[in-house]
Amino acid sequence: MTENKLKLDEFRQEVSAWLEGNFPKSLNGKASEIGLGKNVSGRLAEDSDTWRKTLAAQGWGIATWPAEYGGAGLSQKHVQIINEEMDEIGAFNPIPMLAGMGVTMVGPTILEYGTEAQKLRHLPKMASGEIFWCLGYSEPGAGSDLASLTTKAEDKGDHWLINGQKVWTSGADIAQWCGALVRTDPKAKKRSGISFIMFPMDQAGVKTRPVKLISGDSPFCEMFFDNAKAEKNELLGDLNDGWSLGKRLLQHERQSQTGEGGPATGGECLGDIAKRYVGTDEHGTLEDTDLRLRLANHLMDEQAHKLTIRRIMAEAKGNVEVTAVASILKNSATDVAQTRTELLMELMGTQGLGWEGDEYSQDELGNVRMWLGVKAMSIYGGSYEVQKNIISKNILGLPETTQKG
Amino acid sequence: MAALTEEQSMIQHQAQSWVIKHASVQEFRNVRDGESDVEFSPQIWSEMVSMGWAGIIIPEAYGGSDLGYLTFGLILEQAGRQLSASPLFASALVGASAILLGGSESQKKMLLPGIADGSEIVTLALEEGPRHAPKNIDLTADSNADGFTLSGSKTFVCEGMSATSYIVAARTDGKAGSPEGITLFVVPADAEGIKRTKLNTVDSRGYANIEFSQVKVTVGAVLGTVGEGHALLEAILDRARAGIAAEMLGTGSQAFEMTLEYLKTRVQFGQVIGSFQALGHRAAGFYSQKELARSCVEAALQSIDNNDGNIDEMSSLAKCKVGDFLHDMSNELIQIHGGIGMTDEFNAGLYLKRARVLESSYGNQAYHRNRYAQIKGF
Numbered sequence: 068m069t070e071n072k073l074k075l076d077e078f079r080q081e082v083s084a085w086l087e088g089n090f091p092k093s094l095n096g097k098a099s100e101i102g103l104g105k106n107v108s109g110r111l112a113e114d115s116d117t118w119r120k121t122l123a124a125q126g127w128g129i130a131t132w133p134a135e136y137g138g139a140g141l142s143q144k145h146v147q148i149i150n151e152e153m154d155e156i157g158a159f160n161p162i163p164m165l166a167g168m169g170v171t172m173v174g175p176t177i178l179e180y181g182t183e184a185q186k187l188r189h190l191p192k193m194a195s196g197e198i199f200w201c202l203g204y205s206e207p208g209a210g211s212d213l214a215s216l217t218t219k220a221e222d223k224g225d226h227w228l229i230n231g232q233k234v235w236t237s238g239a240d241i242a243q244w245c246g247a248l249v250r251t252d253p254k255a256k257k258r259s260g261i262s263f264i265m266f267p268m269d270q271a272g273v274k275t276r277p278v279k280l281i282s283g284d285s286p287f288c289e290m291f292f293d294n295a296k297a298e299k300n301e302l303l304g305d306l307n308d309g310w311s312l313g314k315r316l317l318q319h320e321r322q323s324q325t326g327e328g329g330p331a332t333g334g335e336c337l338g339d340i341a342k343r344y345v346g347t348d349e350h351g352t353l354e355d356t357d358l359r360l361r362l363a364n365h366l367m368d369e370q371a372h373k374l375t376i377r378r379i380m381a382e383a384k385g386n387v388e389v390t391a392v393a394s395i396l397k398n399s400a401t402d403v404a405q406t407r408t409e410l411l412m413e414l415m416g417t418q419g420l421g422w423e424g425d426e427y428s429q430d431e432l433g434n435v436r437m438w439l440g441v442k443a444m445s446i447y448g449g450s451y452e453v454q455k456n457i458i459s460k461n462i463l464g465l466p467e468t469t470q471k472g
Numbered sequence: 473m474a475a476l477t478e479e480q481s482m483i484q485h486q487a488q489s490w491v492i493k494h495a496s497v498q499e500f501r502n503v504r505d506g507e508s509d510v511e512f513s514p515q516i517w518s519e520m521v522s523m524g525w526a527g528i529i530i531p532e533a534y535g536g537s538d539l540g541y542l543t544f545g546l547i548l549e550q551a552g553r554q555l556s557a558s559p560l561f562a563s564a565l566v567g568a569s570a571i572l573l574g575g576s577e578s579q580k581k582m583l584l585p586g587i588a589d590g591s592e593i594v595t596l597a598l599e600e601g602p603r604h605a606p607k608n609i610d611l612t613a614d615s616n617a618d619g620f621t622l623s624g625s626k627t628f629v630c631e632g633m634s635a636t637s638y639i640v641a642a643r644t645d646g647k648a649g650s651p652e653g654i655t656l657f658v659v660p661a662d663a664e665g666i667k668r669t670k671l672n673t674v675d676s677r678g679y680a681n682i683e684f685s686q687v688k689v690t691v692g693a694v695l696g697t698v699g700e701g702h703a704l705l706e707a708i709l710d711r712a713r714a715g716i717a718a719e720m721l722g723t724g725s726q727a728f729e730m731t732l733e734y735l736k737t738r739v740q741f742g743q744v745i746g747s748f749q750a751l752g753h754r755a756a757g758f759y760s761q762k763e764l765a766r767s768c769v770e771a772a773l774q775s776i777d778n779n780d781g782n783i784d785e786m787s788s789l790a791k792c793k794v795g796d797f798l799h800d801m802s803n804e805l806i807q808i809h810g811g812i813g814m815t816d817e818f819n820a821g822l823y824l825k826r827a828r829v830l831e832s833s834y835g836n837q838a839y840h841r842n843r844y845a846q847i848k849g850f
Contacts, residue, residue, distance in 0.1 A: 363850075
């Protein structure tokens with residue numbers, strides 16, 4: 068056994084002991100129930116807040132960040148051990164979710180581009196799950212062609228003055244801070260006049276309105292800026308260099324969206340669900356032979372996707388750099404999730420066509436909503452087609468396709 | 473690429489440069505178009521042997537290097553890239569696996585050193601019909617006082633003309649289609665009653681039909697246990713599937729790179745055709761398919777090296793996913809190259825033809841989708 072392996076084993080024991088002493092047993096397995104904490108009260112709410120604070124004090128909310136910014140300066144391997152030990156006892160890390168787009172996207176970008184003062188101002192409160200961040204990217208006229216955005220920020224000497232509109236902003240209605248791409252030089256070419264600016268949401272010039280989706284959920288908002296203000300020192304990176312910084316941030320987004328889990332990959336084996344609805348012959352073979360082989364093919368694709376994540380992790384020796392390879396995984400994760408939910412719909416038959424009501428089980432209704440929900444996967448974070456542009460240009464070195472500007 | 477050891481990286485680089493220099497697709501073309509009846513260049517084969525490639529999975533005690541299946545896969549991938557013809561896969565992977573998995577000590581001593589030094593070419597004689605069906609065995613082995621008498625025929629035997637011994641799947645009991653009553657035998661190719669006929673397959677490689685007329689073997693020829701050969705056969709086949717998947721990954725990867733190169737150089741309408749989004753997106757799709765297939769192939773080979781409990785599942789996964797990729801990619805290779813892809817002078821056709829032979833070997837994609845569903849219990 069190598070020295071390194073020994074150290075990791077020791078660390079695992081430390082983690083296990085620490086969790087044993089600190090994770091409130093009342094929260095065991097309640098990660099999804101507690102969620103953002105809005106729907107719980109009393110003892111459960113107190114315990115979950117205590118747990119958040121304890122975890123943050125340990126620096127394990129986002130353990131790879133340096134300790135001075137609220138992390139613990141640990142490696143990916145250590146984080147993996149923490150996650151495994153948490154899984155083992157039904158514990159969970161609520162902080163990434165409580166920080167919205169903070170820990171997963173804005174934070175890594177601040178780490179890379181931010182001033183020391185910005186890091187100290189923003190990162191510790193992300194790492195403790197105290198501040199929920201949203202991200203102002205898309206606009207009504209700027210979707211896949213994000214660089215055509217028109218929300219503008221004017222330099223008013225002692226502050227930035229922001230006017231315009233954003234859309235598809237996750238969690239804008241509950242966010243305390245926002246990081247947005249805004250136009251700071253209207254005369255420059257469209258990719259050259261953009262900056263990334265951060266500001267608090269609790270001000271008169273910012274209004275939000277949830278957008279109801281086909282799934283019935285409203286995870287996204289419209290955001291309106293009418294003379295909203297940002298402090299001068301909240302410009303992230305260089306003035307008018309927001310485009311490259313913003314693309315970099317999206318790579319973090321892609322990486323966070325391509326995990327092995329995800330909403331549509333876990334759960335009961337699809338084959339077993341299919342057997343319940345479709346029935347089997349005397350050999351235990353699904354009666355719908357066409358569905359059966361498509362199901363097998365889907366499960367293979369899912370496994371291939373997971374093996375690819377594992378391979379990339381192994382090749383990178385646990386420290387996955389943010390690379391263009393992430394854009395392959397986004398499309399394959401999308402394929403897997405969308406195919407899975409389509410197959411679920413198909414095999415449930417008319418039981419998969421319910422919107423609400425006691426005639427349908429909670430699982431059935433949940434599957435329907437999920438089927439509608441994951442249609443967004445091929446649209447957000449750079450659409451399926453944009454991902455293919457990125458692969459063909461950045462990985463394969465093919466000449467720029469027909470985009471202009 | 474999986475995280476490789478230093479030794480594996482070295483072997484991979486050596487294989488890559490050697491194959492391009494000495495066993496390129498042009499060398500294969502020379503054999504195909506040559507006067508001689510052989511299906512591979514003896515010179516190329518003997519150099520492969522001298523580099524130790526035929527002993528990669530064979531333990532050191534029997535003259536090999538015991539470097540495992542993933543390492544062997546790295547070499548097969550490079551051979552697959554250039555369509556290098558040799559008995560490397562048929563004998564040093566499939567034949568050696570059969571002996572390693574089912575052989576007695578004396579069988580191992582008798583055959584493994586010969587496989588490793590190239591003096592023996594041991595190949596699996598399994599199929600009896602046009603579709604892969606490991607239980608549909610009709611070739612009979614009748615037990616008698618001196619041993620067994622084999623009668624029946626085998627088809628599509630890989631390197632069947634050059635083999636020195638066959639691993640023959642025979643029926644000692646039961647009916648064709650039953651997993652019970654199958655027995656494997658090691659039979660010398662020069663045994664009395666064996667007649668072999670070269671098959672002129674579309675890929676111009678070495679396949680043969682073998683007829684067994686009252687071929688007499690001793691009890692010592694039995695590989696494994698009489699009547700219980702099915703599980704052994706499947707274990708051998710899973711290694712063959714993972715191994716050929718590595719070769720297919722190489723063939724498909726080369727087809728991909730040829731296509732990509734053409735997209736970057738062919739000019740029409742005043743611009744390189746790779747600048748058209750319709751083609752760029754197709755290339756992106758194939759790239760993803762290739763990378764996903766690679767993960768499956770490497771994982772299958774690693775599962776064999778680790779002796780995991782899911783080798784069957786992983787082999788079917790690898791064979792199926794790399795089969796889908798190679799099938800689509802070999803068609804795309806022709807399509808993107810347009811007219812030139814249709815000419816015999818250009819190599820695209822060689823890849824397309826080889827692709828279908830590889831897909832059909834040891835179960836095509838449909839076979840493995842079905843098998844995967846069975847393994848998953850539906």
